[in-house]
Amino acid sequence: MKLFSPLPLRSRTLPNRIVVPAMVTRLSGEDGCVNDGIRERYARFAKGGAGLVVVEAMAVHQAKSGPLLRIGGNEFVPGLRSLAQAMHDAGPGLAFPQIIHFLKISRSGWRQKVSDLTIDEVRAIPGLYAAAATRALEAGFDGVELHMAHAYTLSSFLSRLNSRRDEYGGSLERRLRLPLETVAAVRAAVGEAVPVGLRFDGEECVKGGYTLEDSRVIALRLAQAGVDYISVSAGGKFEDAMPREGQPLYPYTGYSGERCMPGRTYQPAANAYLAAGIRAFLRSYGVQTPVAAAGKINTPDLAESLLQREEADLIAMARPLLADPDWPRKVQAGRWGNVIRCCYANVCKAKDEHFQTVTCFLWPKGATQAPESTDEAPPRWPKGGAVLSAQAADGRIQLRWSPAEDPEGVYGYDIWRNGERIDAVPSAVTMYHDGAAVSGIRYTYWVEAYDMGGNRSGATNQVEIELSSQLEA
Ligand SMILES: Cc1cc2nc3c(=O)[nH]c(=O)nc-3n(C[C@H](O)[C@H](O)[C@H](O)COP(=O)(O)O)c2cc1C
Structure with missing residues (x-):
């Protein structure tokens, strides 16, 4: 599979095309320091075999921000060094921190905009990124990823909603200025051998925001400036965030937030067209910079098809690898059937929003890290069988079944x-309610139990059912 082919990035090589994109864990304290929980989380990702693990966004500047990692001073280097070491000890992939600058927000709902920054404050930003990148190397990371996506400073400069009137706002050329200065400063600081990746929005997904028309040009200019991969995200903006009394705005509560972390109602690979459009545009200019796609890419077939169709060079999977960090290792060993599969319930997103430790809805109750298991015996249905039944009521279908049994404990059920x-x-x-079934279609359901090793029980009995039409009722 192309998914497991290496990809060189300057002096380094990714062992495969699977990326754990940055995912805030809320495991750090307000001090922004690396702790055991952080080391454990990222060593677990590395152990799972992803080619690149991007450590959650860490602040390049000294700003109050709740539980978020920091890289804005030399005092953070020893902790970060222990993190990079733990990741390298655990697995073959490269480890990059995502480095971020963000503006101030307050509980009153006020937020600072790029147009509020003085020219000196703007001009200081590239230096902050460069110093942070230098610290990342001192700490032993393999490279850095510059965060230019979502609601944060560099993204807001790129935005079509950037209302600065000086040389940092207005036309696309001017909106690109600070991001380009930042890339140049970081490159000068880290030298030619070190990979510098970039994450930005392929589409802002807010009214008046940019779309692929601008983003493909933005990507081209940043690639020409020497970034080594472009990771394409979407949305996640303040402009459409929902205000909540006494809480700072969370930029993933509006439509653009949904587009950033597409939930159950979105189709698979919902944002892949952005990576594909950007990649095609770069190639049409002879620029070979690798492009990473993200957003509801979950199955090996889907990931592989994006690579084979040359719509992406890297596949970023955040929530699927939170659900099962061993996804890469298992799939490479031909054990896709043993992967614990994300159901996009977005409980992880809700935890991030409320500053709670980010965990997966599917993990055992109370667990703060993904469980590990060497068990190979699958769960079994009880003696009397699973007795799956289906009933139609209130315009939906309700399934019920008997609990499966497993010596180590049943972990969950796939529907x-x-x-x-x-x-x-x-x-x-x-039990399960299917609210998406409609009359006029005959449905066949079954359920499978799985344990922590991802061993699956085999299907229950199958049940067939049709909703009666409301018009007949
Ligand atoms: C809890 C959580 C935290 C996230 N934190 C970051 C972050 O720090 N930086 C970033 O660029 N994206 C962040 N993301 C977005 C993911 O990297 C990813 O782009 C998004 O979840 C879509 O990919 P997926 O469908 O594979 O989950 C976060 C997503 C989640 C669910």
């Missing part, structure tokens, strides 16, 4: 409808 896995529920739940 299948007409040959498609539609959802998963944790082991405590032995």
